[in-house]
Amino acid sequence: MCTQVRIDGILCSTPRQLAARLGAERPLEWVDHRGEMDWCLCVIDVPRTLERSALKWTRKDESETFVVER
Structure with missing residues (x-):
């Protein structure tokens, strides 16, 4: 899963x-x-990206889905 x-x-x-x-x-x-903007998000370091954006996030059920808290 991506x-x-x-x-x-x-x-x-x-x-x-x-x-x-x-x-x-x-x-x-x-x-x-x-x-490569249309690849899956596996090419992005998602936790680092969200931290750089000053966003709070959690990982849903230890899966590959990150949920941003606003």
């Missing part, structure tokens, strides 16, 4: 979707395939 991020009830599955919810591409912390 990594996903739920922000404001919207599930993000790609770097493009996550960047749109964060308001910019700059916070994305790439680990692979830099700049």
Whole structure:
């Protein structure tokens, strides 16, 4: 299963979707395939990206889904 991020009830599955919810591409912390905006979020270090964005988050049931708390 690929990594996903739920922000404001919207599930993000790609770097493009996550960047749109964060308001910019700059916070994305790439680990692979830099700049490939339509790959799965496995190419992004999601915890580091969310920390750089100053967002509080939890990991849902030890899965690959991160839930942003607002």
